Amino acid sequence: MGKFSIRKATMLGTVFLVSIALIFWHSYKRAEPESGLEQLAAMRSGDGYKAYFGAGQGYNLIIIQLESFQNFLLNQSVQEQPLTPVLNELASESLYFPYIFQQIGRGNTSDAEFAANTSIYPVGGTPMSSKYGNRKFPSLARLLHKRGYTANTFHVNDVSFWDRNQLYPALGFDPYYDQPYYRKEKFNRFGASDEELYRVAFNKLNALALKHQTFYAQLVTASSHSPYTIPEDRKRLKLNAALDGNTLGNYLTAIHYVDYALGTFIDKLKQSGLWNNSVVVVYGDHFGLNKKNYNPQKISDALNIPYHKHISTFNVPLLIHLPGQLSARIIDRTGGQTDILPTVANIMGIDLKAEGFTAFGQDLVNTDHNIIGMRYYLPTGSFLNDEVLFVPGKEGFKDGKATSIRTLKRIDNITPYKADYDHIMERMKQSDRYVRQLPVRAGVEETGN
Template sequence: MRQRIKAFFTYALFWYGFFMLSRLGFMAYQWQFSKELNLEEWLLSCLHGSRLDFSMVGYFLLLPGLLLLLTSYTGGKWPARIISVYTCLLIPIISLLTIVDMELYSAWGFRLDTTPLKYEPEAWVGPSDTWTTIKLLLIGAALIGGSLWVYFQKVRPVFQAIKTDNWKSSLAFLLLTAAMILPIRGSLGMNPINSGFVYYHPNKLFANHAAVNMAWNLMYALTHMNKLSLPKDYFDQEKSQELFGQIYQEKGKTVKLLKNQRPNIIFIGLESFTARLIEVLGGEKGITPTLNQLAKEGVLFDNFYSNADRTEKGIVASLSSYPSHPTSAVIKYPTKTLHLPFLNKDLKKAGYNTALVFGHNMNYVNFRSYFKNAGFDVMVDMEDFDPSTYNSEWGVDDHYAFERLSEEIENLQEPFFTATWTVSSHEPFKVPMETVIEGSDVTSKFLNSAYYTDKSLGEFIERCKKQPWWDNTLVVITADHSVAFAIPGTFNSTDKGRFRIPLIMAGGALAVHDTLIHTYASQNDIASTILGQLDLPHEHYKFGRNVLTDQPNSYAFYTFINGFGILSDSFHIVYDNVGKQYIKKEGKVSQKAMDTGKAHLQMLFTDMDDLDKPSLHAEHQPEK
């Protein structure tokens, strides 16, 4: 009996040690975040994280526990063989997932779950140089090799030494194995354990993320995959609508920036163009001379933010004024996007001719169904270009895409609306240009690719300025999202710089120049703001508002995995939906502000759940 108990708890200790070592390795690898933690916080992350470690150990002990039950009749040799095979399968799998998680966190800012499975393999990790690859392989080899050595030298012999025993021993182990439900469930209360149980720090998100057991988190996500779960309502519907309505209630009169009400409109979304790239927004010098010049020629919004951190989320926010779901994306559901409002559709009703030039891979994350639902008159995608123009599997080199955009504009009657999103400043950052920013590291490659995109944009703008329609054209330039990993000074979801992007209005149709707008706004406000300039209805964009009024509501809402943030003139708050708490309260934060954030999230969840229920979204019915 003692031999079996020793084997059982030796195996439990082995896996607990593995998870604890993995946690410390994760924290060491993410030193840019963990260096902000003191020794006590390091220890508390390990201590609180032990709850999920014990839960995962409980799962791993189920098979060995049942095999130990049989050793009462067979001895330990052949059960030890089965447990060895079982362990030799688990160690490499968990180790490889561990090193993926280590690197993935740098780019995505959350622990490994099923999110990567929703994207093409190329999107699973951020860009990495040769040294990073070697480093990860060495860590993985050390973790696998070291774990196997410990198992075969210290753990397996304990199983092999087990002798046969009486039936009472097997009964005892049946009860012991059944008792694993306690650490697995992790709680004696009504609710079983979840990752929020180990969130202990009131404002340091990384400390909480470090406490999460990656293997447990992934397993939980896999078992809940494709479930669009809604949180418990924070308020009753009437209260939620009242708070939400105060955010988007338009006040005052529209401040007109245009010479006339029906300009041509060229919308351009720049891949990964964080504000840190742009000199006029306090960013890097010499990377974006075109954007710097356009900002002086037109209107620059210096407190503008992305809706989330992925291209597909930024596109939907910009074109449909629809916020990102914290654990999903509406673009994944074609029956829901069918009922979204679209800027191009509203402009088409006003007499505009519309075209989309999308150099990306249209088959990625349901782009095709979304843009088909949008109903552009002309739609050009990656497949309409010669393969020699492709910069990678992601899409077409930017200067080719801009050339095609110029061609399509020439075929459109005025007034026209065109939309395009660039791709070259996406990893692997390969551009058809002589290198300007030297260096083989990720930062240099990213800056060089951004320089190329800005250069391609500049060439396009110069072509436009030579056309007779330029004096009646508004150019709207923003980014699809910011980026966290490519420029030193990595930001996480609690830092406003993580989501800050440009919004520039330029073109001959502008009546003002060298104008700076300080109002806080986000991609969700683009459609309503443009329509407001044209005196066109925009009330159906319920998650956006016209920010160009003489009484603007300065407010920007963004989401990240299982959380959201709100920025305004006076405060910045960040809410973690796993820990069920505000993890950042900066500035003059009132209870109403915090309630408003929750109401905003509640309205988003409710609305997204109702999107494919036509009776509730009659105003967005697809055209017959």
């Protein structure tokens, strides 16, 4: 396991300097470049050589969050039909991270947005948008603002849902495009379809490009939201009686549509030239098949795949396509949504250490070991490293259980994982202390902690 160094960070509050918690950092190791990616895989940063540093510098950044989207769906066929052909093709020419896991709390999708944009752990029991929506967060949008970018976010639902009318200013987004900007179609209970989301987003982003304005765009999809019922004329997956109309079949049908809609957006980006001038990131926000409502064995039997009630459920995809990239690289480092900002910042040529930016995640292409914590959907102290998922018991570590994330088999000897358990417990406490001391935005009332 890589050694951790200790770094003390400070943050200027509204009227005084506040000392923050010590932050543990993993030591970084240069990744070896692969054939065809040499120039992208070995860029110089302020710390020396880091893989992919600056590979997207000066390019647009588009981050697409897929609703209720689990990783097992990629490269899966259902009754001889590819379930996600668009994402399969994208993975074949991108950096693909197959061991990424959700880190959300009660705020679900909005907590995923928060974690990906700040590299801070959601507190768990309360949505970050509700409890801390009045703060001014160090964020990806603010890092890019310094470099002349505008930051836009798109969601077909009303912006007040999950208090995004507070969350988006807290994260530093400029305009946000919510329900009134889209056609009044009833795709599901959230309103317009993903195709409509992409239509509006493309038009807005293309207009910025024509003005030579570099941008960061976040797109939050909703067409695969539970209960996964979509209009008949949008169904593209043909299922037999065993799956057609039941909940699993509905979920797969919605996912297949979401993949198709993403393809329409990618086609527009390519036709306009934006594709070759943008870093495109796609990730899942959280599970779709909750273990409380879906029997893992029935999923395994129906799809003929191994399926673990925790590991498969909480495993979400992460793909990063670099401008001009034509071949795949699979990066099997374990990670979570708090790792998205450090990884993307490195690609965009942003040195977080030089920025004095406090991140609780890691740059996944430049670390040789990673540990991520989970809470709310698992007991506090649950973590994943590059080997196992560990879930503490009623007595904490002592009666906890470890499961291999690759074989999905139980590991009896948990002793080697005690240091990681202690580390992640402290790391999440530090994250909570850090977020509590961040300044309230000017003109916004302070809420209780």
